[in-house]
Amino acid sequence: MNNLDTAQAVVDPDTAPPARRFPVDRSFLGRAGVVAVVLVVAVVVALLRSGSGLVVWQSVVTGILTGGLYGLIAMGLTLIFGVLDIVNFAHGALLAVAMFISFGLVDTTGMHPYLTLLIATPALFLVGAIVYRGLLSGSGARSLENQLLITLGLSLLLENGLLMFFGAEPKSIKLPGEFQFSLFGAVVAGSRLYAFLGAIALGGVLFWLLRRTRLGTAIRAVAANGTGAQLVGINVRRIHMVTFAIGTACAGAAAALAGPLVTVSPTLGEQFNITAFVVVVLGGMGNVVGALVGGLLIGLVEQLTTIYLGGQSSLLGVFVVFVLVLFLRPQGLFGRKTA
């Protein structure tokens, strides 16, 4: 389950391919090909169904842009899952907390919404560390049902705390100088593009952090084999805490980037929680790049479903994909089979 990294993090000795200098996973390319073919067919069918190229093109563009946002939110979730085996139901609520931090800063100091990234991200890092130390590091959190109760309880606590302090009135974060442009006829809003680019950048940073730094190596080691990591002198508890904090900080960054796109309310987390979980499963649990790609795919599925079904719940299509993935490839598109 701990497939933190597509290429080589966890290698099951029985099924592992012989080591190569540049490990190109054939089956991975095959899967990517299948996904691409399915997508092309989906777009063609959408074209036939709607009869308007512009409508489909706009859906594709919107799907990709929204998908970036989903990927951004799912990245932190998948990191936490990959390393700590914790299904963090409070991720959405933590996102809401970060969004209120961002909103509070913009509202009181008139700060530029994207600058709040510099405060919301470290703040959430800290919150993540505290939550881990205070609630999750105890032995009680090892069992799945306790995790569920703890994180669900935390999300209720956070949501209702926000309700108490800020009220239920929905709030907006205004982006000064919001612009939009036409991409071959499809409308792209500046704020969405920024969120999308931010998602890719954040994905890159996380990838770099995991692959190129000592901390990242330690995190991957802990994810692969906790006991082994401990034997070579890695402080596993500390790595767990840092990983949880990084995952939560991702929610903070996502909140600052997504703030201008959404209406801020204490129950905002619910809106993204389900989608983020589907993205995590689709991308392969624990796989950061998989989460980003999974996000893009889910964004597309959502938009294309709207065309097929005349706009019944777009979550319907998302869940069809979810069930198919669980059925055909439970380890996710980019995950490896676990023993």
Next chain:
Amino acid sequence: MSARKLIVALGACALLAIVAGCGGSAPMGAADAAGQRDKGPVKIGALHPVSGSNAVDGLQMRRGAQLAVDAINAAGGIKSLGGRKVELVTGDTQGKADIGQSEAQRLISAGAVGLVGTYQSAVSTNVAVVAERNRVPFVMDVTATDTIFARGYRYVFRVQPGSKVIATAAAQYLKQVSEQSGKPVHKVAFLHEQSDFGSGAADAFDAAAQQLGIALGPNISYDAASVSDLTAQITQVKASGADVLAIAGYYRDSLLAAKAIASVKPDLSAVWGVSNGAYDQPKFVSDAGQLGDRYFNTNYHYDATNPQTTALREQYQRTFGDPMRTGAVLSYDAVQVIAQAVEKAGSTDPEKVRDAIAAGQVAPLTVGKGPIEFAGNGDNSNAAPVLMQVQGGQVKQVYPPEKAESRPEYQVTWRP
């Protein structure tokens, strides 16, 4: 799973169940309730979601009901009962149907001669059952769904115009306003959230529009809880060549729609809210800014042309430091309905109060075609929605003419 873990999990579930159940208390006997009604002040029960995600509106409505009670007491109480004072007994539904039900039972047991509430259709549906079983009148202030009236209840009444009345009026107003401005509507696209509220509004609007000879399509729905972008949907509207876009949604999603419209700029003559949760809110004006200018909405509304309403709203603003919303004015009206019925019946017997409500007439502070009076099924037969428009950063009543503060401007900001 080990036996110990199983026990812990079950224990946690039991604890949650107990906490959840704490909202209601055991009902007292009916004899107690009757005893409670005969002495002390006349009690009117108010059931609103004062905590939870609708707490802002719930609190507004409870305060609106309280202001009505204060006004009655200041004018000398219930005169036919020798000037007995009125008291508002309150319950918090938390926006949950089951809690609404147990709170209703509690208020009735505490001696309420009638109930007002509840803001949410699902909660009202449950409270109606309790009211009917206890034979105590229940006057709904805000409750959009019409299905409650299909049950043939005797004790259930409603002040606000129902979802079908609003949608039908929206279609008629559209036809009339567009013709008066020399740009008769030719095709309407409908965008709505997919639950009972939005699709009910769309169906009723379509039926009315068809009778008026207005072309329709496309009809696009979305999931209000999860939607995060409506650009593709608005592009679909643009491609369809519709000249009016009707929208029935809640606040957050309707604001998203406004953002998408500003991006896509479809060739519309008007954006036409149908009982829309955003387009007549002062908050929408500040959140959307320029984007929202000239948006229309057909909805229930406090009567801005009535000086009494203006005075009440000023009093509310002074007392609570917050502008009074329409929901609160409807609660004010609902309390008046019960209080005046008690006055007329000269009794606190709920059965007599119910008959007096069914036969009575009450002048409303919300927009209506006339006094509040109830049809056989309990619905207010003079309930009428009004057409509003965002004009220069303010929500103005624009149609029908007798309730208009300003003339409708049938055009959008991004087209000449």
